[in-house]
Amino acid sequence: MSQDLIRAPLASMLDRRSFLALVGAAGAATLAGGSAMAAEPKRGGVLRLAASINPSSLDPTTGGSGFDHCYLWTMYDTLVEWDYDTLKPKPGLAKWSFPDPKTMVLDLQPNVKFHDGAPLDAEAVKFNLDRSRQDQRSNVKADLTSVAEVVVTGPLQVTLKLKNPDTALPAILSDRCGMIISPTAVKTHGAASDRNPVGAGPWKFVSWADNQKVVVARNDNYWRKDRGFVDGIEFNVIPEQATGLRSVVAGQNDMTFSLPARLKPVIAKAKELQSISAPTLYCIQFYFNTKRKPLDNLKVRQAINFALDRDAFVRATMAGLGEAATMTLPKSHWAWSEAASKLYPHSVEKAKKLLEEAGFPQGIELTVGAYTDQDSVRRAEVLQEQLGKAGIRLKFTRGTVAEISANFFNQGYDMLLSAWTGRPDPSMTYALGFDKGAYYNAGREATEELSDLIRRSRESENLKERAAVFDKIQQITMGQALSAPVAFQYELSAMTPKVKGYRPNLLGKPKFEFVSLE
Amino acid sequence: MLAPAKRRMIRRRLLQAIPVIILATFIVFGLLKLVPGDIAVTLAGDNATDARIAEIRTMYGLDQPFLVQYGGWLMKAVQGDLSKSLLSGEAVLTSIARCLPNTMLIVVLALMLAMAIGIPLGILAASRPGGWVDGFVMSVASLGVAIPNFWLAMLLVAWLSLSMGWLPATGSVPFTENPWESLRHAILPAVALASGGIAEVARQLRSSLVEVLSSQQVRTLHAKGVGPASILWKHGLKNVSVNLLTVISLLANRILAATVVVEAVFAIPGMGSLIVHAAVQRDFPVVQGVVFVMVLIVVSINLLTDVLYSVLDPRIS
Numbered sequence: 001m002s003q004d005l006i007r008a009p010l011a012s013m014l015d016r017r018s019f020l021a022l023v024g025a026a027g028a029a030t031l032a033g034g035s036a037m038a039a040e041p042k043r044g045g046v047l048r049l050a051a052s053i054n055p056s057s058l059d060p061t062t063g064g065s066g067f068d069h070c071y072l073w074t075m076y077d078t079l080v081e082w083d084y085d086t087l088k089p090k091p092g093l094a095k096w097s098f099p100d101p102k103t104m105v106l107d108l109q110p111n112v113k114f115h116d117g118a119p120l121d122a123e124a125v126k127f128n129l130d131r132s133r134q135d136q137r138s139n140v141k142a143d144l145t146s147v148a149e150v151v152v153t154g155p156l157q158v159t160l161k162l163k164n165p166d167t168a169l170p171a172i173l174s175d176r177c178g179m180i181i182s183p184t185a186v187k188t189h190g191a192a193s194d195r196n197p198v199g200a201g202p203w204k205f206v207s208w209a210d211n212q213k214v215v216v217a218r219n220d221n222y223w224r225k226d227r228g229f230v231d232g233i234e235f236n237v238i239p240e241q242a243t244g245l246r247s248v249v250a251g252q253n254d255m256t257f258s259l260p261a262r263l264k265p266v267i268a269k270a271k272e273l274q275s276i277s278a279p280t281l282y283c284i285q286f287y288f289n290t291k292r293k294p295l296d297n298l299k300v301r302q303a304i305n306f307a308l309d310r311d312a313f314v315r316a317t318m319a320g321l322g323e324a325a326t327m328t329l330p331k332s333h334w335a336w337s338e339a340a341s342k343l344y345p346h347s348v349e350k351a352k353k354l355l356e357e358a359g360f361p362q363g364i365e366l367t368v369g370a371y372t373d374q375d376s377v378r379r380a381e382v383l384q385e386q387l388g389k390a391g392i393r394l395k396f397t398r399g400t401v402a403e404i405s406a407n408f409f410n411q412g413y414d415m416l417l418s419a420w421t422g423r424p425d426p427s428m429t430y431a432l433g434f435d436k437g438a439y440y441n442a443g444r445e446a447t448e449e450l451s452d453l454i455r456r457s458r459e460s461e462n463l464k465e466r467a468a469v470f471d472k473i474q475q476i477t478m479g480q481a482l483s484a485p486v487a488f489q490y491e492l493s494a495m496t497p498k499v500k501g502y503r504p505n506l507l508g509k510p511k512f513e514f515v516s517l518e
Numbered sequence: 519m520l521a522p523a524k525r526r527m528i529r530r531r532l533l534q535a536i537p538v539i540i541l542a543t544f545i546v547f548g549l550l551k552l553v554p555g556d557i558a559v560t561l562a563g564d565n566a567t568d569a570r571i572a573e574i575r576t577m578y579g580l581d582q583p584f585l586v587q588y589g590g591w592l593m594k595a596v597q598g599d600l601s602k603s604l605l606s607g608e609a610v611l612t613s614i615a616r617c618l619p620n621t622m623l624i625v626v627l628a629l630m631l632a633m634a635i636g637i638p639l640g641i642l643a644a645s646r647p648g649g650w651v652d653g654f655v656m657s658v659a660s661l662g663v664a665i666p667n668f669w670l671a672m673l674l675v676a677w678l679s680l681s682m683g684w685l686p687a688t689g690s691v692p693f694t695e696n697p698w699e700s701l702r703h704a705i706l707p708a709v710a711l712a713s714g715g716i717a718e719v720a721r722q723l724r725s726s727l728v729e730v731l732s733s734q735q736v737r738t739l740h741a742k743g744v745g746p747a748s749i750l751w752k753h754g755l756k757n758v759s760v761n762l763l764t765v766i767s768l769l770a771n772r773i774l775a776a777t778v779v780v781e782a783v784f785a786i787p788g789m790g791s792l793i794v795h796a797a798v799q800r801d802f803p804v805v806q807g808v809v810f811v812m813v814l815i816v817v818s819i820n821l822l823t824d825v826l827y828s829v830l831d832p833r834i835s
Contacts, residue, residue, distance in 0.1 A: 064563020139563040194607045210608045212787035238785040250687035400798050406556045439566045
């Protein structure tokens with residue numbers, strides 16, 4: 001795979017105080033006679049986290065919420081992993097190869113055991129992949145549609161026979177589909193596997209009390225010694241994020257994460273807290289229903305994209321903790337397209353002119369679905385003002401995420417102000433959000449050309465070649481203005497000084513494998 | 519030992535509770551179904567497809583007619599099975615068994631605070647109506663009614679937990695596990711819940727006490743030479759006890775409802791948090807289960823009040 005497309009790794013952005021603290025720590029380590037790099041993180045202690053959302057399920061196959069991952073990563077190892085900064089896939093439980101475009105071979109790490117003592121071998125992986133593909137309760141069937149058959153070709157080797165070339169599979173196997181659960185546990189517990197997770201990750205499941213607490217404890221037989229430092233993790237479920245942050249300020253929890261930018265000043269005011277922020281794929285955007293008038297008109301959709309002042313939005317609503325989104329991928333991603341990024345420089349004049357050409361010299365009124373939480377309301381107000389300047393008047397209907405999203409994707413409004421949470425492989429984003437018949441494509445239509453390109457984006461294993469295809473895809477989705485991306489939200493987490501080694505990742509779903517407590 | 523008449527009354531009240539429970543759960547179920555939004559979409563997850571959503575609807579019986587769904591739930595509930603959460607699969611009874619003690623602890627503590635502070639204040643104010651003590655107590659009481667409890671809750675957290683570090687800011691500890699820690703966690707939420715109640719008890723007690731103390735009966739007692747203390751404690755309070763009981767029972771029900779907000783501020787995993795979370799996600803078995811238990815509690819409080827009425831005033835039957 002070519003390296004040149006991996007843009008400069010994103011150093012996670014620490015604020016000044018934390019940065020100084022780190023420099024201080026490194027200095028102290030050097031003084032003590034060892035280099036900071038060689039210092040082995042301290043083992044032990046229980047990491048207490050304030051987490052804002054209860055898991056939907058602790059079985060990766062049956063769950064549905066994007067927030068689940070922070071729980072799942074602790075208990076399950078994945079077949080494939082990714083680089084924290086770029087999401088470039090790398091071997092996890094398995095090394096992969098494509099001997100020919102329609103065959104993928106997985107070679108498993110030897111001597112790995114599940115928490116129940118059963119071996120994690122080829123049979124177990126086949127069981128998992130077949131379950132993801134076929135089980136009635138599986139929520140990830142769509143991820144593996146390219147797989148025709150899973151064959152055990154050795155005690156530690158699994159071969160995937162593909163219907164069509166699919167080089168998104170390594171990234172797909174770094175997500176839910178690649179989290180391997182013990183077949184014995186699934187057979188014993190049946191549907192209760194949701195609440196009895198048995199994986200092979202650094203920590204074992206202890207307990208889950210709904211909306212209250214999830215507890216995991218160290219797996220002493222974990223196959224890798226360079227991670228999993230704390231003895232246990234306690235996720236305390238606190239839905240109100242300001243309250244969660246207060247629990248960290250008061251010292252009842254050690255850390256909280258995925259905070260909205262509005263809490264940044266609160267963190268800064270608390271003397272003892274360090275904060276870490278870093279880019280993620282979480283893209284705040286307007287979804288369009290291109291089937292409804294007047295959004296079926298390309299010029300209207302383009303006018304909206306021109307009318308958005310994305311940089312002002314980042315300053316006004318995100319305290320600068322974000323990146324203006326000119327497409328559904330951030331600048332640091334390997335598949336970012338320079339050509340697509342230049343399509344819509346902010347221009348009210350151009351937006352007005354396009355509306356006039358489209359036959360709406362008096363402007364237009366659009367119905368928009370949006371959510372009721374504080375951050376959504378604030379975003380909506382800023383965007384309403386921005387688009388209003390170009391004569392695009394927004395009429396909001398507000399409600400819960402479940403209600404408004406379901407309404408929009410079932411043809412309820414012209415637009416939806418929401419977010420796209422990002423996927424490990426960009427082809428998943430385009431297949432789920434823009435392809436013909438895709439659920440997140442409210443108009444359900446797509447041109448032949450786009451569908452064909454999305455398919456082709458999974459044909460090559462070479463990142464450079466893939467990036468070239470994504471370049472075309474993004475020029476179409478943005479050129480056709482199939483959505484209006486606004487901004488990428490940064491991950492913002494706050495922790496007490498004793499929490500060390502936390503590294504945010506581009507996917508924006510925290511892993512705690514490198515965290516230690518002093 | 520209860521008199522047969524009282525036992526009859528209790529039996530009658532219990533029977534009356536049945537239609538109340540059915541009606542309440544039916545209305546709530548209807549509201550959940552009327553409000554747009556679909557749990558099948560939530561269940562289908564991030565990679566939802568139209569086919570998967572339809573499949574989930576069939577799997578959970580969400581495509582069944584409204585009455586069939588409600589009937590199914592009711593039949594199970596009658597047999598003591600409150601079903602499972604559609605979202606997480608936890609048995610609703612398990613969730614309630616865990617959350618209810620947390621809520622009851624702060625409700626009971628708040629009620630005790632409201633009475634322990636409100637009653638003396640009311641008596642103090644009523645003993646010299648129009649005096650400066652009365653004026654002061656009633657101004658404070660007005661303030662107590664006017665202050666929203668969630669706002670007071672946040673001030674208390676900011677001051678006593680975050681600045682002073684005396685009390686925990688969030689969470690709760692089961693009483694059975696560690697009574698001392700449990701009370702420490704419960705005290706701030708209880709104060710926030712009790713603030714309005716203290717004011718209400720004080721005001722109501724004052725006005726009924728003033729009325730009784732200026733009655734002809736009390737004037738007669740004075741004339742007979744009964745001391746002021748005896749008038750207040752033996753005759754005055756006895757006469758207002760029924761009023762006071764009404765205020766307290768109404769207060770108990772209202773505090774129960776207010777836990778929804780206060781539990782969110784203090785991140786207490788109680789009944790309020792449970793039902794809010796479930797209602798937002800359209801997880802109707804959980805909502806139904808919580809409503810069911812809440813109705814039971816409210817009906818029991820009312821029943822207990824009625825029984826106490828007849829104890830305090832034998833003329834009431």
